[in-house]
Amino acid sequence: MRQTWRWFGPPDPITLPQVRQTGAVGIVSALHHLPPGMVWPVDEIAARKAMVEAEGLTWDVVESLPVSEAIKTRGAGSAEHIAAWKDSLANLAQAGGPRVICYNFMPILDWTRTDLRAPVPGGGTAMRFDLIDFAVFDIHILGREGAAADYDVTTRTHAKARAKGMDQTGREALAANITAGLPGANDSWTLDEVRALLATYDGIDAETLRANLIAFLEEVAPVAEGLGLRLCCHPDDPPFPLLGLPRVMSDLADYQAVLQAVDSPANGATLCTGSLGVRADFDPVAFVEALGDRIHFVHLRNTRRERDSGAMRVSFSEAAHLDGDTDMVATIRALMAEEERRREAGRDDHEIPMRPDHGHDLLDDLGRQGQPGYPLIGRLRGLAELRGVMAALR
Numbered sequence: 001m002r003q004t005w006r007w008f009g010p011p012d013p014i015t016l017p018q019v020r021q022t023g024a025v026g027i028v029s030a031l032h033h034l035p036p037g038m039v040w041p042v043d044e045i046a047a048r049k050a051m052v053e054a055e056g057l058t059w060d061v062v063e064s065l066p067v068s069e070a071i072k073t074r075g076a077g078s079a080e081h082i083a084a085w086k087d088s089l090a091n092l093a094q095a096g097g098p099r100v101i102c103y104n105f106m107p108i109l110d111w112t113r114t115d116l117r118a119p120v121p122g123g124g125t126a127m128r129f130d131l132i133d134f135a136v137f138d139i140h141i142l143g144r145e146g147a148a149a150d151y152d153v154t155t156r157t158h159a160k161a162r163a164k165g166m167d168q169t170g171r172e173a174l175a176a177n178i179t180a181g182l183p184g185a186n187d188s189w190t191l192d193e194v195r196a197l198l199a200t201y202d203g204i205d206a207e208t209l210r211a212n213l214i215a216f217l218e219e220v221a222p223v224a225e226g227l228g229l230r231l232c233c234h235p236d237d238p239p240f241p242l243l244g245l246p247r248v249m250s251d252l253a254d255y256q257a258v259l260q261a262v263d264s265p266a267n268g269a270t271l272c273t274g275s276l277g278v279r280a281d282f283d284p285v286a287f288v289e290a291l292g293d294r295i296h297f298v299h300l301r302n303t304r305r306e307r308d309s310g311a312m313r314v315s316f317s318e319a320a321h322l323d324g325d326t327d328m329v330a331t332i333r334a335l336m337a338e339e340e341r342r343r344e345a346g347r348d349d350h351e352i353p354m355r356p357d358h359g360h361d362l363l364d365d366l367g368r369q370g371q372p373g374y375p376l377i378g379r380l381r382g383l384a385e386l387r388g389v390m391a392a393l394r
Contacts, residue, residue: 234270280305
């Protein structure tokens with residue numbers, strides 16, 4: 001697999017020369033300063049590409065070309081935003097940008113955590129999702145109508161007690177963590193903005209949201225295919241409904257439904273073992289064997305479910321890359337077998353780009369205060385471990 005590194009552009013405290021020292025050869029990046037719905041100009045794409053290549057690296061994956069809330073709801077402005085998305089694809093091709101474009105279709109919030117720097121054994125920190133804390137936010141801070149009905153009696157009881165003991169500073173910190181928005185983007189929602197956005201999803205259930213995703217892909221996938229680009233949808237993170245909103249890319253069946261509905265090689269999947277791995281029924285080898293030819297990008301990270309009761313919604317924390325609930329060795333073995341099948345078939349995309357994801361903050365990371373989940377040393381450790389697995393399996 002092609003070893004890449006997510007870089008958030010010039011504001012990233014991790015520099016491109018430092019990325020080279022990790023051993024990564026490719027960059028995963030985006031024009032994060034441009035808001036959803038805006039066309040990515042050719043000159044800005046070319047400038048980012050030149051910046052990366054000047055350091056001896058290649059820009060291999062766009063993550064992400066954002067899909068606006070208007071597109072997800074098919075609300076006012078959706079046609080204009082889809083047209084801008086198509087224009088951005090054309091400009092990426094014209095500028096010689098990445099051929100792989102990652103995106104997601106999660107309503108309102110991207111990845112969601114209640115603690116961005118929870119202590120872990122050994123002295124580092126990691127991101128964590130606590131279901132009770134999330135219920136505190138949903139029921140007692142945001143005050144979403146009907147929120148209590150989405151939680152079982154035990155969770156509601158613990159949330160009520162925890163909310164009662166939480167001071168204003170704690171409430172504000174919890175809300176800030178949950179409403180942090182897209183990593184690397186300018187999105188950061190206030191509570192009133194979240195409430196207003198929730199109202200735009202009134203009447204949109206899982207079936208409707210999936211139909212909106214398929215309708216979007218029916219428009220953009222043919223454009224991508226004609227340009228020689230590959231789109232890959234990132235799974236929901238976490239892979240279960242939040243804030244009463246549906247999520248429709250949470251398991252293998254979800255991916256099969258969407259990829260079959262728009263049966264184009266340009267319509268593919270981002271396999272994120274950490275996101276999908278929160279579900280107890282996730283089988284990474286089965287996922288690769290079922291959808292291998294449509295997997296265009298891979299995030300290798302691990303999560304560990306806490307107090308796993310078999311329920312769909314659970315608390316979980318980011319684990320070390322070779323720890324956690326996902327068998328990373330089996331996953332990499334299956335992906336390398338898929339790469340071999342592609343080589344034998346003569347595919348020019350036989351090398352699948354991968355990146356280490358959501359590492360622990362370790363050592364100097366602890367004082368850097370960079371993008372949560374994207375430390376230098378923590379991801380360097382993860383990449384080195386994953387590289388070792390790949391070397392052993394060759």
